[in-house]
Amino acid sequence: INFTNDKKVQLHCKDHLKECIEDFMDEIKTSAATPAAKWLFTVSEDAKYLEKDRKENYHSITMKLLWVSKRSRFDIQTALSFLCTRTNNPDEDDWKKLKRLLQYIYGTIDLVLTISAEELNILRTWVDASYAVHPDMRSHTGSCMSLGLGLVYSKSGKQTINAKSSTEGEVIGISDRLPQSIWAKYFLSAQDYELEQNILYEDNQSAMKIAKNGVRSCGQNSRHYLIRYYFIKDRLSKDNISIQYCPTTQMLADFFTKPLQG
Numbered sequence: 001i002n003f004t005n006d007k008k009v010q011l012h013c014k015d016h017l018k019e020c021i022e023d024f025m026d027e028i029k030t031s032a033a034t035p036a037a038k039w040l041f042t043v044s045e046d047a048k049y050l051e052k053d054r055k056e057n058y059h060s061i062t063m064k065l066l067w068v069s070k071r072s073r074f075d076i077q078t079a080l081s082f083l084c085t086r087t088n089n090p091d092e093d094d095w096k097k098l099k100r101l102l103q104y105i106y107g108t109i110d111l112v113l114t115i116s117a118e119e120l121n122i123l124r125t126w127v128d129a130s131y132a133v134h135p136d137m138r139s140h141t142g143s144c145m146s147l148g149l150g151l152v153y154s155k156s157g158k159q160t161i162n163a164k165s166s167t168e169g170e171v172i173g174i175s176d177r178l179p180q181s182i183w184a185k186y187f188l189s190a191q192d193y194e195l196e197q198n199i200l201y202e203d204n205q206s207a208m209k210i211a212k213n214g215v216r217s218c219g220q221n222s223r224h225y226l227i228r229y230y231f232i233k234d235r236l237s238k239d240n241i242s243i244q245y246c247p248t249t250q251m252l253a254d255f256f257t258k259p260l261q262g
Contacts, residue, residue, distance in 0.1 A: 002112075004117035004180070005194065006116075007116055008114055008115065008116040008149065009114070009115050009116070010054055010112045010113065010114050010115075011071060011072040011112060011113045011115070012072050012111075012112040012113065013068040013071055013072045013073065013108075014109060014110070015068075016064060016067070016068050017065075017068060017073070017105050017107065018059050018111055019064070020065055020068075020102065020105070021102055021105065021106055023057070023060065023061060023064075024055070024057065024061055024098075024099070024102055024127045025054055025057045025179070025221075026095075026099055028099070028102050028103055028106050029106075030103055030106070031103050031104065031106050031107025031108075032101075032103040032107065033104070033107075033261075034104060034167070034258045034259065034260070034261055035075065035076050035078065035079040035080075035083075035101050035104045035259070036078065036079035036097060036099070036100060036101065036259040037097075037100065037259060037261075038259055038261055040078070040079060040082055040097060040163070040258075040259040041082060041133045041134055041135070041140070042093075042260075043091075043093070043135040044091070044093055044118065047091035047092050047093045047094075048091060048092050049089055049090070049091050049092075050090050050091060050092065050094075050095060053093065055090055055143035056092065058087065058090045058095060058098060058222050059087045059090075061102075062084055062087055062098065063087075065080055065082060065101070065105075066080060072112065072113040073105075073111070073113070074113065074151055074154040074256075075108075075111070075255075076101060076104070076255050077107065077154060077156040077256055078142065078156045078255065078257065078258070078259060079097065079100075079259065080101065080156075081140075081157050081158065082097075082098060082134075082154040082158075083098055083101070085134075085158055091138075098205045102134070113150060113151075114150050115147075115149065115151070115152060116148050116149040116150065116253065117147040117148045117149075118147065118148030118149070119147070119148065120147060120188065120193040121193060121194065121195055121196040121197070122147070122195070122196060122197045122199070123145065123146075123147060123181065123184055123185070123188070123195055123197070123198050123199070124142060124145065124146050124147075124199050124201065125143060125144070125145045125177070125180070125181045125198075125199065125200045125201065126144050126145075126200075126246065126251060126252040127141070127142075127170075127173050127174050127177045127200060127201070127202055127252035127253055128141070128142050128143070128170075128173065128202075128203060128251050128253035128254050128256070128257050129141045129142070129159070129169040129170045129173035129257060130142075130169075130173065130257040131163065131165070131166040131169045131259050132162075132163070132169070132245050133257075133258070134158055136162075137162055138158055138159050138160075138161070138162050138163075139158075139159045139162075139163050139166075139169035139172065139173070140156070140157070140158055140159065140257050140258070141155075141157060141169075141172070141173035141176055141177065141242045141257065142154075142155070142156045142173075142182070142253040142254070142255065142256025142257035143156075143177040143253050143256065144157050144252050144253050144255075144256060145180065145184065146252075151252075153180065153184070154256055155177070155180075155213040155256070156256035156257065157177070159172055159173070163229065166204065167204060167206040167207050167210070170202065170204040170206075171210055171211065171232070172208050174200070174202065174207065174211055174232055174243075175231075175232055178235060178241070179234060180202070181198055181200060181239075181241060182235060182239050182241070184198075185198055185239060185241075194228050195240075198239065198240060198241045198242070199241075199242050199243075199244055200241055200242070200244070201225060201243075201244055201245075201246035201251065201252075201253075202243055202244070202246065203245070203246050203247060203248045203251045203254075205245060208243055208245060209233075210237065211232045211233060211243055212233065212236065212243060213233070
């Protein structure tokens with residue numbers, strides 16, 4: 001942890017990342033441009049399962065990287081969140097995906113997380129979801145939070161239930177991530193910083209209408225999940241959280257829902 005003179009803090013886990021590269025059973029000597037290829041969520045039924053020693057190595061490396069990703073390397077969370085869903089029975093394709101992630105880390109070993117707060121009374125949260133991208137047709141939610149420069153929080157993970165539409169997937173994503181925005185408000189208040197604005201950005205306008213209006217924006221095709229997620233509308237008003245539209249091209253959470261290239 002390094003505090004700079006311009007009121008910024010830098011965090012890195014370089015030693016842990018070097019250990020992961022050294023402990024991996026395949027040699028890592030080349031770098032990759034991105035943490036994962038575009039077929040990250042693709043699972044082949046014909047792929048051969050890993051033998052015991054490589055399976056244990058796969059599990060060990062992913063768990064070590066998971067620790068690092070929560071502290072200083074948010075950029076590897078999307079790829080890692082999928083690899084963690086495969087730890088019980090990883091196959092040869094999963095091994096290649098882990099190797100690519102380590103190659104990306106090898107080329108970006110000196111990358112640090114830099115954070116600063118422009119204002120402690122404005123909190124911004126971005127939430128996004130990729131619809132039915134997992135083999136079991138579940139969607140993937142990504143979210144991130146910032147007080148100015150850099151992210152103070154991010155999360156990328158598979159949704160726990162299946163959605164029947166992309167709008168439903170977005171509503172589930174908002175439901176799953178909204179508690180973090182509420183908790184952040186209470187945490188900052190306990191430090192004597194009262195939020196003036198708590199903004200949640202969303203790029204699906206249908207999901208925004210359901211979140212804001214509840215039953216008034218609910219039809220026959222959405223009633224089944226509105227009942228489960230009715231609390232969104234309630235908490236938006238009680239906790240003074242505003243939900244605002246964010247174009248997909250500016251949606252930061254998009255990085256945590258799909259393996260972007262280029």
